[in-house]
Amino acid sequence: MKSQAPLPLRVLWNAFYWTYERTTWQYDVMVAAILAFVWLTPPDWLNDPMASGCGPVGWLLDLLR
Amino acid sequence: MTFTGLIGRICMFPLRLIISTCVRLRIHPNTLTFIGVLINIAAACALAFGRFITAGVIMVIANIFDFIDGKVAVELGEVSEFGGFWDSVIDRFSDLSLFIGLIFLYSQLGRTDYVMITALAMMFAIMTSYTRARAESLIKKCKVGFMERPERIVLFMIGAFTNRMAAVLWVILVLSVFTVADRIILTYRELRETRQAIA
Numbered sequence: 001m002k003s004q005a006p007l008p009l010r011v012l013w014n015a016f017y018w019t020y021e022r023t024t025w026q027y028d029v030m031v032a033a034i035l036a037f038v039w040l041t042p043p044d045w046l047n048d049p050m051a052s053g054c055g056p057v058g059w060l061l062d063l064l065r
Numbered sequence: 066m067t068f069t070g071l072i073g074r075i076c077m078f079p080l081r082l083i084i085s086t087c088v089r090l091r092i093h094p095n096t097l098t099f100i101g102v103l104i105n106i107a108a109a110c111a112l113a114f115g116r117f118i119t120a121g122v123i124m125v126i127a128n129i130f131d132f133i134d135g136k137v138a139v140e141l142g143e144v145s146e147f148g149g150f151w152d153s154v155i156d157r158f159s160d161l162s163l164f165i166g167l168i169f170l171y172s173q174l175g176r177t178d179y180v181m182i183t184a185l186a187m188m189f190a191i192m193t194s195y196t197r198a199r200a201e202s203l204i205k206k207c208k209v210g211f212m213e214r215p216e217r218i219v220l221f222m223i224g225a226f227t228n229r230m231a232a233v234l235w236v237i238l239v240l241s242v243f244t245v246a247d248r249i250i251l252t253y254r255e256l257r258e259t260r261q262a263i264a
Binding site for chain 2: 016017019022027034037039043046048050
């Protein structure tokens with residue numbers, strides 16, 4: 001993607017067209033994003049056949065209520 | 066040093082010990098590869114019966130074999146073209162067996178939606194390897210895209226140990242689709258550039 005493109009667009013393109021090696025900070029950010037999705041998304045939202053409940057997000061929402 | 070680099074270094078300590086033991090016992094790397102797939106099939110059976118923690122533990126053991134075979138080959142001076150080919154083929158069997166285990170589980174639970182998601186993830190996981198192999202017969206290197214085998218395996222383990230397999234399957238599916246697309250784009254661009262350079 002050309003460098004004149006707006007930053008958010010470039011970030012999105014770089015996340016899609018992945019050319020970074022392992023052990024780079026970009027890789028770490030991607031890993032953190034994936035782990036956040038896996039662990040924070042309530043299993044009920046995904047209709048998980050093996051897990052149930054709202055997960056950590058549910059606990060947080062309960063705490064805030 | 067990055068966080069993932071640090072984890073890699075920590076994991077290398079026990080692996081070094083296992084590698085040196087295999088070298089001392091002169092275990093052939095192709096045998097290690099084969100043992101790896103057999104253990105992965107056991108992991109697939111555990112997944113099929115919904116025993117995720119057991120599957121996670123077995124996957125860790127299986128992937129130790131998977132990881133060390135190449136290093137043992139180097140240290141024993143047994144690196145061969147057939148070894149590389151054998152490793153790639155056996156890796157595909159390992160990948161497929163884990164997905165099939167999950168397909169069996171979800172079909173037993175009557176969850177057609179997750180049977181389809183797992184099947185699609187399996188298809189794109191295999192296409193990830195195929196696109197690279199085929200592309201590298203046409204261009205020099207095709208190493209783009211995030212979701213390669215090590216990432217997939219670690220995600221499977223995380224899903225098994227923390228009982229978040231559904232989320233893991235979504236991640237594997239979406240990122241494998243991106244990876245296949247990345248490889249097609251790169252190959253198209255490289256071949257176009259070569260064609261233009263010749264013209």
